Amino acid sequence: MSRPPISQAMEDYLKAIYKLREQHQQVSTSALAVYLRIAPASVTNMCKKLAELNLLTYEPYQGVTFTPTGEKLALEIVRHHRLIELYLAEALGVPWDRVHDEAEKLEHVISEDLEERMATVLGNPKFDPHGAPIPSRSGVMIQPESGRLVDMKEGDRLVIVEVDDDDPELLRHLGEKGLYPGTEIELLTQAPFEGSLTLDMHGTQQDVSYQVAKTILVALQER
Ligand SMILES: [Zn+2]
Known part of the structure; x- marks a missing residue:
């Protein structure tokens, strides 16, 4: 998919919301503030901006919910992150305790072409080195019972x-x-x-x- 022009910080917010939702937590702005270690007022401001971009719906005191566009974009960033982690571990031999920090940076900058090449070389993997599911190109993800x-x-x-x-x-x-x-x-x-x-x-x-x-x-x- 082509990406709306959003900043790396915005991408990090979308991924954080996605992760908090994965853990079955209610995604309030205060939970986001704790997770991102950012002041609640800044988090509220950013959520308003993301809502203006039609990536979230945000109601004060009710937390945030993805719009379909926002959810697609979050999945895309999660796919980048997890594919990069696996590529670094499998293809480059980076230890599993170091791939996350590298992926945090690289996930924002790799092209769709590079992503596809990594996925192909890795055999379209379903899980990252930590066992987290990697969304498919179309956004489908296997979440095993656990x-x-x-x-x-x-x-x-x-x-x-x-x-x-x-x-x-x-x-x-x-x-x-x-x-x-x-x-x-x-x-x-x-x-x-x-x-x-x-x-x-x-x-x-x-x-x-x-x-x-x-x-x-x-x-x-x-x-
Ligand atoms: Zn990671």
Whole structure:
């Protein structure tokens, strides 16, 4: 699609709204302000501008909703971001804890042609290195069923679906433990009151803190 002339900051807003909505949170301007670490008054101003461009509908005290054009544009930016992350990881060998920051910059500047070439070289991938779904060119995305690791039961046999992408320290920690998307684990024990979890990974036991486990999405293994 051809893009309306909007700034990188506007693109970041659209992506932030998209991400907050993905997490089933109500997208209020105050939630956006916290997420973007920007003063609420500035966020309100920007949302008004985006509404004038017909990318959002914005009602004071009711939060923001995408228009069809805004949603399409947000999906396009998400596609760029996730494709770039995968390309950097797979084609260039960039460690998975560094691809997000690079993609944050590159997502605003790559052409549609470059995007297509990356997608082709990667075999039109469905997921980024952190397990997040990559929207197709037409905006279709496979969102696998998943739940938080901390909400699972002892004895559950699980597969890691997705992890948070934006905290390099956390990603290095997960990498050291081998907790990548696609890894099969069994939840052995979870200590009460948000205590640590013990996992079995192909015969090796790993302890994971509640804070870390909270960031991991899993699905039940198919029998
Ligand atoms: Zn990312």
